[in-house]
Amino acid sequence: MTTTYSGPARLILAGGAYVAGMASLSTNQRGGLQGWGGTFRPDEITADLREAGEGVQLELPYERVGEVAVTGMRKLLATQVLVSLAGRGPAPF
Template identity: 75%
Template sequence: MTTTYSGPARLILADGACISGMTSLSTNQRGGLNGWSGTFRPDEITTDLRNAADGLKLELPYDRMGTVDVTGMRKLLATQLLISLQGQGPAPF
């Protein structure tokens, strides 16, 4: 069981739209299965993504998926956005 994951992912919005990007995740407890969070950097920024908040899914390779809430967003550069995520339930990594 790993306690971190960094790599490609897709954020699935409430309306089913998928946004590809890179994510960096970790468990909040020492190796615990519940309590995880991290960041997501989308490949493209859409209005729907900017308005996203709760009930989203984060899909990792090999069909692993977890439910996430957006806890914050900040601009990195003029064309990049970093989204802070809080996972719900078991960590998908």
């Protein structure tokens, strides 16, 4: 099983809107806790994305989908943000 993924992805927001971008994800298996998470860099920033929290899904190529929570957002450049994600359930990669 792969423990990392870096490439194209889409966030599916709670309201059904899609946000395309690039994801960098990994699993963490420390201290008996299994989980996954990482970051997402959207192609464009929308109001829906700024308000995202729970009820979000991350779709990877080949229709692999995992549930995530948006845990943070920070500016990279004037026109880019980096979204922090915490995975819920099995990793889609």
